[in-house]
Amino acid sequence: MELYRKTAAELSGLLRKKEVTACEILDDTLARIDAVEPRIDAFLSVTAEAARAKAREVDEKLAKGEAVGALAGIPVGIKDNICTKGLRTTCASKMLENFIPPYNATVVDKLNAADAVIPGKLNLDEFAMGGSCENSYFKPTKNPWDTERVPGGSSGGSAASVAACEVPLSLGSDTGGSVRCPAGLCGVVGLKPTYGAVSRFGLVAFASSLDQIGPFGRTVEDVALLFGAICGADLPHDATSKDYHFPGMDADLKGLRVGIPREYFGSGVSEENKAAVLKAVDMLRDAGAVPVEISLPSTDYALSAYYIISSAEASSNLARYDGVKYGYPGDRKGTLNDLYLSARSEGFGPEVKRRIMLGTYVLSSGYYDAYYKRAKMLQRMIAREFTDAFEKCDVIATPTTPSTAFKLGEKTSDPLEMYASDICTVTVNIAGLPGVSVPCGFDQKGLPIGMQLIGPKFSEAKLLGVAKHYETAVGGFAVKEL
Template structure:
């Protein structure tokens, strides 16, 4: 049975399985076959689960009984920082190498109810700290379009698993661009939902006031379907929004006012081909009947400075739990307290240690006001910039990243340079608003068509506007 995985969508797979064209076992087997062929080189998975066919068998029973939902039998990969009860989860770190999750994340509980098939856990930068997947303790993932290049990160494995045809859809997490930047580098669609709309319960915390779980797929429709399943209030997440906060589809306009922060595009390092592709996209949006409006986000220029104070601060607090006492790796030092020092020295990687140390510095008593408090105040200014902008426009558009996927090793020794890659994605997490990255063009290098991404940003809880404008832009029609 030959299944056209390249053009497969959730709806198509669902229809095919319900009509008996192929079974969930056939579909899962087809993906396992792709993994066998490609993953030795790409390394998108840290683990392919041993019970995939067993899960698929169960899905087939549900389908046969006529009780299948849209996601029954749909194969999905899960980023290695989201907990599935009884399965290993390591956050790409040695400190959790043999850790087994003791409970289900809320998003997992919701997906289980729908009868999805969990194919495996995907590679990532250790504890989601990085933008290339090179910071994984288990070796880098390669970009399926050019294996000499990074897939982006930190959800690099998640995005590459979809882009390489090793799974249909994926779950990732996004703290400063970790879904959108790899989606842009691999030509996929990736959504960072509004902060608080998708439960963080069971997602390993990196920057708690930024982290959000989100879906990755080949089409906007697939991403939308997964988002609609995983969203919703959760009493187990202290920062969860109320379901009534969500904007309804019926309020979305057909022709929109699209804001472009032209001043903020004049940052150093914006690749000429990316800018050209961006300008072409603007023309396309105009032709589709939307109105382009120049907007100003005057404090956006401070975004990275704010982010790289607040993130290390939150990281240093969140990583304190990995001390070798209750779970995970424990190495023996000279005494009890020395156990902490040697366990963390051995179990944590360079980027994690670096952020913990910077975080400890900015939170220390002499510097707390100058760094941490100031950064939080400037974060408010950035939030206000967006608020004002959304009084004038329905959606904002920017490039997703300043350049296309870079070569493995190219920026590995320059953390600051790596941080600057996040210039367009980070402000979105500072404001907590939702954003989506969609493919908008290519740059040819060494005979490889390297994808360029376009980012749409909407107001709080207005994901519907993002889906609408993205489908319009990609000429994706729901049948």
């Protein structure tokens, strides 16, 4: 039985009907990983031993007729910037090559409580900074649809592992599009939840005010299943988390107003991507939705605000990596300054250093008001424009990325070109909104195109409901044969 092709919902059904065991699901997952990893490179570590122990525990519970969690026996891959107790968590950085956290991220605790099985840790751009997964210190991950192309980033491993059917579900993190963009480029579903819906405790911080952990799956239902298991308040550990409970997907689409913001359909986005999204909106209209033209004028400035805020926070968040307490040990024979400089300069890759420099600059004396404060003001303006827009519509549809997956190495020499690939997604983080990317067709090269659906804060039920309607209307999303 090719279990690896099945969705989490299907596996869950089989397991509960006792047609398969959690150990069989895990064996199939590990075999699939063995088979396709040489071509995909999504995993930084495969944690078979710990996974098997959990699978056995689930099987024992089932054998004894005990209750099991919502994700019992389901393999869930974890982006390697999410802390796993006793399991190496590298952030794809030389800096944390050997870092073993003595604690779990709250989401990992929640997955354990839901009886999920964690088969391994997934590749990313170093410290989640990048849009192609090429900034990993260890290796680039490849796009399953064309292994000469990038899977997108920074959660490239999370997206590729799901697209390649190595796991049915995975977790990524999204600071400016890092879940949605790779979901779009790999043809899977990826949700960036409302800021505060999922605890950030144990997510190695890139930009604290924008970071949010989000689920990947091959179906909307699977993404909803995983989201339901990880969301909710974490008051003892995360002061920014909110008391939110996911009620399940909304079913009704009648009269739904779908906003089409003209700024997202401009010259920066490829014709093929625009056309695919507009076609998807047509299908929603056929299903009873009402398209509405809207405008989000500050979008033009969003990339600036995003790179200022995210880099500023990153420069401070990443200052703790100094060779003293953990991580790359640096030169320990010289002075304190030698230790600091060597640990940080040798432990971080070029993109991370670039962002630290930018962030340091925008916060430095004399520049704070001109850059950081202005960016924060703009953030308020962008959030206000969204609030106004949601008076006119219920959800907003845009392309997820300006183009489909590009070739490995194609953009590595020009940071600005790489930054521009976040253009459709950053506003959602800046405004703290939920956004989901769903596959909406292919370009002429056969590469997947993503449609981003954006809703008001804590509208995940509606957002995923709309996505589900669309999925049903198109008869499900394609899976790449490998």
